[in-house]
Amino acid sequence: DGGITQSPKYLFRKEGQNVTLSCEQNLNHDAMYWYRQDPGQGLRLIYYSQIVNDFQKGDIAEGYSVSREKKESFPLTVTSAQKNPTAFYLCASSFAGTLGRRQGYGYTFGSGTRLTVV
């Protein structure tokens, strides 16, 4: 079955460490996204990528980095520059391009990674 997989489910980071969150999809989606969610709050966009080898900053990109070397993969690195990284991270994917009347332009989400600084 097609889907989007995030790993690990739980991740613990020490102060000053970089950690990488994995996101893989086999839906043949062009676009991939990373969101951060803090307790009781909505989703905030970190980075997104519409095509391979290209990505754009979202609203809260500082302290994060991404790569898009393959269509299926969009890993997120939380760097030591991110001072408050404890949060729930959601990866999503979708078809890109102009919006039509097809339902397929919605997002498919991964199951999330919960990152905690220890």
Next chain:
Amino acid sequence: AQKITQTQPGMFVQEKEAVTLDCTYDTSDPSYGLFWYKQPSSGEMIFLIYQGSYDQQNATEGRYSLNFQKARKSANLVISASQLGDSAMYFCAMRGVMEFYFGTGTSLTVIP
């Protein structure tokens, strides 16, 4: 400018009753899509229902229906016959040309 507004941070509903979760949006795009997602405590985001801006009829998916009022720019979610498993966060979202915009969510609690 905020694109999606959900004004109800928390809602309570009696089991088996219907509940409406409010959502208003702001866009100048002639073509857009409106979505509702459910997020249980496990954190996954579950797609519930979609409404296209050109769709003439309100979308329905089982116990979920979307009350789409284009002139008012509202896309309220109606859940009929609430069940205990409906307790979760609910997010309204809009797809524009390039990005998705999410509301801040409504926490729904179903009371036995």
